Amino acid sequence: MGQGQSKDELLYQQVSYGNTEGIKSLHRDGAGLEWRDKDAKTPLIVACMNPHLYNVAKTLIELGANVNAYRPGRHGGTPLHHAAKRGFESIIKLLLVHGANPLILNDDCLTALEVARAKGHGGAVRTIESHLCLFSGWLRELHGPGFLEVVAPQLLSRKVWVVVLPVGSRTLTKPYKLELAIYSNMQDAQPRTVIALWKANLHEPKLHQSDPSVTIVDQTTKTRVRLGPASENDKQQITFFSNACKGIPQASPAFLQNNAPTGPPTAPPAAEDTELAMAINASLQSAIQERPAFPDTQPNSDASSSSTAVNTGNHGFLGTPNSNTNENELVQETKTGGNGDHHQRHVNASELDFNPSAPPIVGDIPTDGPIQYPSIDLSPVDMASSDVEKLPNGEGKTASGSGSSCVICLDAPAEGACIPCGHVAGCMSCLNEVKSKKWGCPVCRGKIDQIIKLYHV
Numbered sequence: 199m200g201q202g203q204s205k206d207e208l209l210y211q212q213v214s215y216g217n218t219e220g221i222k223s224l225h226r227d228g229a230g231l232e233w234r235d236k237d238a239k240t241p242l243i244v245a246c247m248n249p250h251l252y253n254v255a256k257t258l259i260e261l262g263a264n265v266n267a268y269r270p271g272r273h274g275g276t277p278l279h280h281a282a283k284r285g286f287e288s289i290i291k292l293l294l295v296h297g298a299n300p301l302i303l304n305d306d307c308l309t310a311l312e313v314a315r316a317k318g319h320g321g322a323v324r325t326i327e328s329h330l331c332l333f334s335g336w337l338r339e340l341h342g343p344g345f346l347e348v349v350a351p352q353l354l355s356r357k358v359w360v361v362v363l364p365v366g367s368r369t370l371t372k373p374y375k376l377e378l379a380i381y382s383n384m385q386d387a388q389p390r391t392v393i394a395l396w397k398a399n400l401h402e403p404k405l406h407q408s409d410p411s412v413t414i415v416d417q418t419t420k421t422r423v424r425l426g427p428a429s430e431n432d433k434q435q436i437t438f439f440s441n442a443c444k445g446i447p448q449a450s451p452a453f454l455q456n457n458a459p460t461g462p463p464t465a466p467p468a469a470e471d472t473e474l475a476m477a478i479n480a481s482l483q484s485a486i487q488e489r490p491a492f493p494d495t496q497p498n499s500d501a502s503s504s505s506t507a508v509n510t511g512n513h514g515f516l517g518t519p520n521s522n523t524n525e526n527e528l529v530q531e532t533k534t535g536g537n538g539d540h541h542q543r544h545v546n547a548s549e550l551d552f553n554p555s556a557p558p559i560v561g562d563i564p565t566d567g568p569i570q571y572p573s574i575d576l577s578p579v580d581m582a583s584s585d586v587e588k589l590p591n592g593e594g595k596t597a598s599g600s601g602s603s604c605v606i607c608l609d610a611p612a613e614g615a616c617i618p619c620g621h622v623a624g625c626m627s628c629l630n631e632v633k634s635k636k637w638g639c640p641v642c643r644g645k646i647d648q649i650i651k652l653y654h655v
Contacts, residue, residue, distance in 0.1 A: 204229075204233075205224055205227060205228060205229035205230075206229050206230040206233035207233055208224055208229065209221055209224040209225065209229040209230070209231070209233065209241060210233045210235065210240075210244070212224065213241045213244050213245050213251065213254055213258075214244065216250065216251055216253070216254055218253055218254055218257045221241075221257055221258065221261070222261070225261050231258060231261060231262060231263040231264075232263070232264060232267060237269075238269045238270060238271065238274070239269060240263070240264070240267045240269070240277075241258055241263065242255060242258045242259070242263040242264070242265070242267060242277050243267060243269055243276075243277050243280055245258060245277075245289075246277040246278075246280045246281040246286070246289050247280050247281075247284065249284070249286050249288075252288055252289055252292070255277075255289055255292060255293075256292060259292065259293075259296050265277060265278075265293055265296050265297055265298040266278075266297075266298060266299050266302060270305055272305060272306060273304075273306070274304055274305055275302070275303075275304030275305070275310070275313070276298065276302055276304075276310070277293055277298065278290065278293045278294070278298045278299075278300060278302075278310040279302075279304050279308075279310045279313055281293060281310075281322075282310040282311070282313045282314040282317075282319070282322050282326065283313050283314070283317055284319075285317065285319030285321065285322045286322070287321050287322055287325050290310075290322055290325050290326065291325060294325075294326070294329045300326050300329065300330055300366075301330075301364060301365070301366040301367065301374070302366065303366045303367070303368060308366075309365070309366035310326060311323065311326045311327065311330070311363075311366075312366075314326060314387065315387050315388050315389070317387075318388070319387055320384070320385050320386060320387040322387075323387050324384065327361050327363060327379075329451070330363040330364060330451060331361050331362060331363040331451065332362045332363060332364075332376070332442040332446075332447035332448075332451060333360070333361070333362040333438060333439050333442035333443075333447070333448065334359070334360070334361045334362075335359075335360060335435065336358070336359060336360070336428045337357070337358060337360045337425045337427065337428055337435075337436075337439065338355040338356070338357055338358075338425065338426045338427065338428060339355060339356055339357075339358045339380070339423065339424070339425055340354060340355045340411055340425070340426055341354055341355070341356075341424070355426070357428065358380050358381065358382060358390075358425075359380070359381040359382075359383060359384050359386075360378065360379070360380055360381075360425065360439065361378075361379045361380075361381070361389075362376055362377075362378055362379075362395070362439070362442040362443055363376065363377065364376055364377075365377050365394075373445055374445075375394070375395075375396045376395040376396065376442075376443065377392055377393065377394050377395060378391075378392070378393040378395055378398075378414065378423075378443065379391075379392050380392075380393075380423070391423065393414060393416045393421060393423065394416065394418070395414070395443055397417050397418050398414050398415060398416045398417060399414070399415045400412065400413075400414055400440070400443050400444065401413040401414070401415075402440050403433075403436050403437070403440055405433050405437070408430070408431065409426060409427075409430045409431070410426070410427075410433060410436050411424050411425060411426040411436065412424070412425050412426075412436060412439060412440050412443070413425075414443070425439065604623075604624040604625040604628055605623050605624055605640050605641075606623075606624045606625075606628040606629075607624070607625065607627075607628050609625075610624075610625035610627070610628070611625065612624055612625065613625055613626060613651055613652055613653075613654075614626045614628075614629040614630075614649045614650065614651055614652070615649070615650045615651075615652055616629065616639045616641075616644070616646045616649065617646070617647050617648040617649070618644075618647060619639050619641070619642050619644040619646075621639050621640075621641040621642060622652060623639065623640045624640060626649065626651055629646070629649045630649055633646045633649055
């Protein structure tokens with residue numbers, strides 16, 4: 199081991215040598231995997247910058263290296279950014295399979311996919327897009343007037359490679375923003391057209407037509423794209439594409455499968471259900487037994503042959519009497535006799551008991567008399583403090599008559615004044631020592647030219 203080198207640094211050095219066994223041995227001895235050099239590169243970032251270090255990168259990932267370790271600065275980013283910049287497809291696949299996030303932005307505000315596009319690595323672009331996309335495939339781009347498409351559809355359409363995928367963001371929150379990328383062929387690294395779908399209008403396909411199509415209009419650039427299926431009657435493909443533009447993939451993208459979804463809470467076991475039901479039933483029975491009994495307004499009537507009906511035509515909301523109704527006729531009782539005849543009896547308001555059942559509010563203000571306000575004592579209050587007057591003369595002062603003590607030793611009285619600031623902050627011995635050491639006034643830190651002793655009379 200070199201002088202001053204840690205195990206982490208030695209493991210970092212073994213990466214450049216391609217020594218996988220040395221890396222494993224040092225890691226077993228406690229060496230970490232996230233040591234950074236002066237350029238903030240971790241061992242995994244170094245391995246992803248060299249195509250011959252694929253096995254080293256795989257070893258580091260299997261040992262637990264952070265696949266999303268971030269390197270700040272220009273041309274930095276995650277290990278995926280560095281592999282995409284150089285077009286190392288095998289290392290890109292390795293990182294993506296082990297959970298590398300392709301939506302992270304580097305300090306240049308670029309994702310790994312955008313870095314690969316800028317460098318012209320078509321294979322790396324296809325690799326990342328296949329991992330990210332909600333839809334990818336050949337479609338027909340339709341252009342020209344609609345009436346000519348019926349006459350010569352082959353002359354007014356061309357096959358294009360279409361990809362629908364999420365875009366990177368500083369705050370990776372769901373739902374992700376989607377974009378549509380259109381390539382002239384699969385060898386191109388740069389898309390011919392890119393449309394931000396969250397800023398576009400989507401006209402869904404009319405599946406009842408023989409050759410349905412999807413029209414997308416970018417509201418920002420006013421770009422209009424009309425796409426149809428690769429085969430004229432393939433309605434399933436155009437449906438998949440339309441759903442992907444709305445964020446509904448045909449199958450879950452690979453980058454989302456790394457995050458285990460949180461399932462709904464499971465139901466309690468049957469035993470818990472039984473106990474819960476018994477507890478609720480017992481609570482209901484207790485409440486019913488404790489409920490006060492309502493008085494029977496008709497003790498002599500037969501419950502099976504009588505019914506009470508409220509005349510809703512003569513009442514407002516919640517039993518409020520209607521102004522067009524006689525206030526004495528509030529409730530009508532309908533009673534059916536044995537021969538089927540109906541007898542009605544008017545119930546006067548005086549017969550009903552409207553006494554409140556709730557106890558009266560303590561201290562309630564009466565409404566049938568004048569309001570009694572509390573009296574206010576306007577007699578003068580003596581603000582003189584008797585406790586202060588009872589203090590003996592001179593109590594609280596030091597022996598020399600000063601009302602404060604030295605702020606340095608906190609023992610002797612403050613009797614020295616600093617010149618020229620004039621602060622009386624300490625005793626003569628402490629202030630002379632402060633002056634000799636040129637520390638300045640203890641209060642204002644100003645220069646002390648002279649210390650003068652003050653005498654209190």
